[in-house]
Amino acid sequence: AQKITQTQPGMFVQEKEAVTLDCTYDTSDPSYGLFWYKQPSSGEMIFLIYQGSYDQQNATEGRYSLNFQKARKSANLVISASQLGDSAMYFCAMREGLGGSQGNLIFGKGTKLSVKP
Amino acid sequence: DTAVSQTPKYLVTQMGNDKSIKCEQNLGHDTMYWYKQDSKKFLKIMFSYNNKELIINETVPNRFSPKSPDKAHLNLHINSLELGDSAVYFCASSQDKLTGAGGYTFGSGTRLTVV
Numbered sequence: 730a731q732k733i734t735q736t737q738p739g740m741f742v743q744e745k746e747a748v749t750l751d752c753t754y755d756t757s758d759p760s761y762g763l764f765w766y767k768q769p770s771s772g773e774m775i776f777l778i779y780q781g782s783y784d785q786q787n788a789t790e791g792r793y794s795l796n797f798q799k800a801r802k803s804a805n806l807v808i809s810a811s812q813l814g815d816s817a818m819y820f821c822a823m824r825e826g827l828g829g830s831q832g833n834l835i836f837g838k839g840t841k842l843s844v845k846p
Numbered sequence: 847d848t849a850v851s852q853t854p855k856y857l858v859t860q861m862g863n864d865k866s867i868k869c870e871q872n873l874g875h876d877t878m879y880w881y882k883q884d885s886k887k888f889l890k891i892m893f894s895y896n897n898k899e900l901i902i903n904e905t906v907p908n909r910f911s912p913k914s915p916d917k918a919h920l921n922l923h924i925n926s927l928e929l930g931d932s933a934v935y936f937c938a939s940s941q942d943k944l945t946g947a948g949g950y951t952f953g954s955g956t957r958l959t960v961v
Contacts (some may be wrong), residue, residue: 764950768887774936774952781866818887824950832877832940833891834950 733823735837742811743845749841750806752821762824763804769817780804816844852953859927860961861955867956869937876941878920880912883934888928895920927960
């Protein structure tokens with residue numbers, strides 16, 4: 730079974746509108762962290778936002794916010810006021826446990842976001 | 847600049863050759879990783895390593911071997927390269943505990959093409 734599921738292979742959004750990228754996860758570990766990364770066409774992996782499993786509030790970083798619904802095991806990324814530069818692949822990832830050498834990231838298959846002018 | 851740096855950025859080589867990709871981090875992180883991104887953009891862990899333990903993903907062929915001369919470096923050595931090894935390889939590092947934002951950093955990737 731997949732541990733990270735991103736059900737939207739591709740999405741379009743109009744410039745200046747908000748968009749939600751879906752991510753659901755599966756783990757039995759009570760301690761975990763959820764990440765979102767952006768990968769533009771240039772190829773680098775850019776960290777966007779992080780949510781810990783014990784965090785009480787949803788994470789926010791500028792125009793990015795994470796809609797964390799623990800009971801539903803979902804961690805959707807919300808991008809407000811989309812910009813043309815937001816066009817990229819977006820990956821949701823999970824790290825189980827408290828780190829150490831077993832703290833690998835498990836990635837979803839990604840969502841390709843295209844922002845239309 | 848503090849970062850995870852990997853070289854080369856591009857590597858084109860013939861089947862059967864042996865090659866290495868270097869990775870260095872100056873973040874003081876305890877653990878380093880190698881990930882492989884295939885042609886469908888799927889990212890998968892290959893190795894994770896700190897100065898105590900190496901964990902190998904069992905799906906990784908033994909032609910791939912990580913080599914760590916010190917805590918700040920984790921190089922990837924590949925023997926007898928095959929066409930299917932063509933991919934983008936990312937190095938990453940993290941602190942030993944789950945510290946959240948910014949605690950997990952990727953290098954810029956190495957695009958390996960085997961011809």
